[in-house]
């Protein structure tokens with residue numbers, strides 16, 4: 519049998535392992551946490567730090583090929599693994615996605631517009647900021663996720679205070695753009711350059727965290743969808759990417775002065791892995807993003823996935839777990855599962871904390887009206903705000 523390895527044992531690694539095991543592979547996970555969602559269901563669990571040379575050697579010893587499930591895996595670790603095994607995506611591609619400054623430079627190089635921005639690494643650069651970038655969002659260049667490490671600033675004084683608060687680490691200041699809505703595109707690219715995509719996902723964030731993804735025929739104007747898919751593919755081919763890549767976009771209020779000259783669609787950021795906004799593909803498409811990840815890693819053919827059902831995904835955050843022991847301490851899954859077309863995915867995490875991604879609910883049906891009615895009813899049962 520052949521074993522596929524993954525760096526990181528979170529929910530994305532777990533769903534990768536499910537897909538890999540379904541297709542006949544064994545899985546190996548490197549994660550320091552003994553109770554990691556993916557480690558607990560895999561054949562091999564190397565329980566060391568991501569930078570531990572001996573642990574990396576053990577992962578490589580049991581794995582035919584290795585991927586990652588989180589972008590903050592040390593690129594150096596991927597490079598060490600690549601000395602003995604195929605690694606996809608490459609350390610070089612992941613290094614770009616880890617650093618907002620390198621990432622934006624890559625978008626510019628690919629001819630894909632992003633928000634106007636400036637890199638701030640020194641007090642001199644801070645002092646020289648173009649006033650046209652304000653109001654803006656100061657983001658740490660590295661390690662941010664779910665809106666962490668971001669401060670909204672209106673004036674040069676607020677900017678200076680925010681940079682000091684963020685401990686003066688390298689940051690990117692982005693112009694605040696008038697968002698109409700947000701979308702994302704998942705592409706899968708093989709070693710020979712073949713590239714397929716999932717349909718464009720429309721995303722709703724709450725408190726910086728993805729809350730709802732809707733995907734159905736007609737949810738995105740076709741011309742815009744075509745531009746987003748073409749942009750995602752050029753971002754992937756521009757780094758010779760192998761694996762699953764998600765690119766997030768902003769769709770702008772074009773009449774707003776701050777959107778002038780940007781063409782209505784700008785790229786926000788990319789994730790060098792499957793993405794939360796692609797989870798609907800597990801139940802609404804004939805090939806899911808995790809099956810695509812397995813195919814790219816194992817060198818299997820890539821075919822264009824087909825969405826066979828309109829779909830809405832609700833993220834299940836720890837917030838909705840009852841804190842008073844009611845219903846055995848878990849949400850009322852039975853009432854949700856009584857609704858036709860609901861698909862529950864739980865990640866096997868042991869403690870439900872506020873804002874923690876515990877699972878997701880995919881809803882499918884014959885029409886989007888039916889899917890929306892079911893999703894709204896599920897949200898009501900679970901205490902998730904309507905959308």
Ligand code: ATP
Pocket residue numbers: 633655657662663664665666692693694695696697700723726766786787
């Ligand atoms: P993720 O968990 O997706 O990696 P993140 O912490 O990297 O999130 P971003 O994607 O940079 O955060 O920003 C989070 C959200 O903040 C965006 O989805 C968008 O709603 C809002 N946002 C970010 N940048 C801008 C901007 N320049 N103008 C307006 N809104 C923005």
Ligand code: MG
Pocket residue numbers: 662663664787
């Ligand atoms: Mg991000």
Ligand code: MG
Pocket residue numbers: 766786787
């Ligand atoms: Mg984001």
